[in-house]
Amino acid sequence: xxxxxxxxxxGLGVIVLLVAWLPLALKAAPLSLSIVCVGLGAGxxxxxxxxxxxxxxxxxTIVEKLCEAVVIISLMGAGLKIDRRIGLxxxxxxxxxxxxxxxxxxxxVTLLGFYVLELPIALALLLGAALAPTDPVLASExxxxxxxxxxxxxxxxxxxxxxxLNDGLAFPFVHLAxxxxxxxxxxxxxxxxxxxxxxxxxxxxxxxxxxxxxxWLVGRALGWLTFxxxxxxxxxxxxxxxxxxxxxxxxxxxxxCHGYGFLAVFVAAIVLRDRExxxxxxxxxxxxxxxxxxxxxxxxxxxxxGAIATGLFASVTWTDCLVALAxxxxxxxxxxxxxxxxSGHSAKTRGLISFFGIRGIGSxxxxxxxxxxxxxxxxxxxxxxxxxxxxxSVLIHGISATPAMRWLDRA
Numbered sequence: 001x002x003x004x005x006x007x008x009x010x011g012l013g014v015i016v017l018l019v020a021w022l023p024l025a026l027k028a029a030p031l032s033l034s035i036v037c038v039g040l041g042a043g044x045x046x047x048x049x050x051x052x053x054x055x056x057x058x059x060x061t062i063v064e065k066l067c068e069a070v071v072i073i074s075l076m077g078a079g080l081k082i083d084r085r086i087g088l089x090x091x092x093x094x095x096x097x098x099x100x101x102x103x104x105x106x107x108x109v110t111l112l113g114f115y116v117l118e119l120p121i122a123l124a125l126l127l128g129a130a131l132a133p134t135d136p137v138l139a140s141e142x143x144x145x146x147x148x149x150x151x152x153x154x155x156x157x158x159x160x161x162x163x164x165l166n167d168g169l170a171f172p173f174v175h176l177a178x179x180x181x182x183x184x185x186x187x188x189x190x191x192x193x194x195x196x197x198x199x200x201x202x203x204x205x206x207x208x209x210x211x212x213x214x215x216w217l218v219g220r221a222l223g224w225l226t227f228x229x230x231x232x233x234x235x236x237x238x239x240x241x242x243x244x245x246x247x248x249x250x251x252x253x254x255x256x257c258h259g260y261g262f263l264a265v266f267v268a269a270i271v272l273r274d275r276e277x278x279x280x281x282x283x284x285x286x287x288x289x290x291x292x293x294x295x296x297x298x299x300x301x302x303x304x305x306g307a308i309a310t311g312l313f314a315s316v317t318w319t320d321c322l323v324a325l326a327x328x329x330x331x332x333x334x335x336x337x338x339x340x341x342x343s344g345h346s347a348k349t350r351g352l353i354s355f356f357g358i359r360g361i362g363s364x365x366x367x368x369x370x371x372x373x374x375x376x377x378x379x380x381x382x383x384x385x386x387x388x389x390x391x392x393s394v395l396i397h398g399i400s401a402t403p404a405m406r407w408l409d410r411a
Contacts, residue, residue: 011044015302016133032398034138034179036396037298038391041305054303056368057383064368067361070296071167076247077289078164079269080282081144083152086270092341093154093340093353094161100339101168101332105132105357106173108331112323115134119381120205122181126370127382129173131327131389134386135360136163137297138394140290141401147273147282153407155347155352163388164270167362168211168263174366175203178374185375202258202359210259212267218250219271227276236280246272247289300361301394312387315380324388327397348411352404359393 020041022033031136045054056063084090106128113124136143143153143160179199184193188238191199225240234242254264273282336354343350367386370377 015298030143031082034301034394035398037301041302042309045306046309054132054306060368060371064372070137070361071081072247073249073289075164075266076269077242077286078136078160079146079285080273081265092231092285093158096339097162098166101335102132104335107248116323122177122184125176129170130363130366133166133170134163134357135362137162138360139358146286154349158353159356164266168260169284170261172204174370181374207260210257211254211263214254214257214259215250215264215267216271220266222272223245223275240284243285243289315382322393327389328392358397359389
């Protein structure tokens with residue numbers, strides 16, 4: 001029997017090598033890195049090469065922190081690689097997706113959870129909030145290219161910017177689920193007006209405002225430190241590690257001020273990029289963020305594959321499968337299509353933006369956060385449904401992303 005520590009080091013080494021090699025190997029194939037990672041995890045744990053049980057219901061605190069790290073690093077990379085300056089008109093597609101597609105998705109998933117899956121309203125709302133945002137981590141195949149690469153058609157831009165902002169904007173609904181959960185524990189069917197008012201002021205207005213404000217301030221400060229000092233600016237180091245420092249500073253400052261850290265990281269990246277938009281140092285920052293993101297992403301997805309192999313879906317029914325398919329193939333595409341009506345985009349553009357509503361690691365984070373900070377009786381059904389939606393998204397979107405983007409480029 002191989003020592004557990006040695007087995008861990010061996011597995012980590014293999015993952016690091018795969019991080020470097022797989023993107024190149026899969027470049028021309030209708031497969032994604034995500035599919036390979038989930039399959040690898042299912043094989044390793046299914047054939048008992050590793051005896052560790054990666055069930056997220058057992059390690060929900062570790063899952064929360066690990067997924068949190070992946071998402072914030074991904075958000076920094078996403079913000080840095082967007083070439084388009086932020087504005088009401090320039091980002092009109094993004095605003096439509098955030099203002100219409102995401103609330104419609106939350107409402108639809110919540111209703112499915114409550115009436116079809118027969119979940120309590122708090123759990124149904126948490127499920128809706130967790131599965132509404134598109135994922136900035138698993139959507140690399142349909143996002144814009146590195147900074148200054150010029151690969152920024154409307155489809156790629158919309159999916160990148162939406163994923164960057166909606167992870168933070170889904171948080172108010174996670175907190176609303178916690179409010180409903182607390183009310184249920186206190187024998188109240190619904191939260192009081194004072195509780196809902198506190199949620200609106202604290203979790204919506206203040207947290208969003210603080211996240212945007214702190215992100216802007218940190219981005220401005222980092223822009224000055226990176227490009228504004230004549231002799232000792234950070235860009236002179238050519239060190240991509242600065243991206244991780246910027247990510248952590250933006251996130252922690254926002255969290256200290258009780259703002260949404262996810263929102264702050266993305267805003268900080270946008271503001272930092274805007275300081276010297278065409279500077280080559282942005283590429284170094286983005287590339288380093290992307291490497292760390294891929295490493296952590298592969299680790300999470302290998303463990304996710306292991307959880308599937310060791311019983312995560314043991315309680316899943318046919319009704320659960322139909323609901324999960326509806327979320328991926330009906331609710332998100334329909335909500336996205338509705339949000340883009342009257343946008344002036346072609347049917348092809350609207351269809352691709354609506355279809356590629358990829359779900360992933362961000363959904364895991366929100367479920368883990370809700371379970372760890374809320375008062376819920378059980379989380380087994382939530383993890384099963386969320387995992388099912390993510391694996392369907394990984395398979396369907398992973399297989400279709402490369403051919404779809406090629407078709408878009410040819411057109």
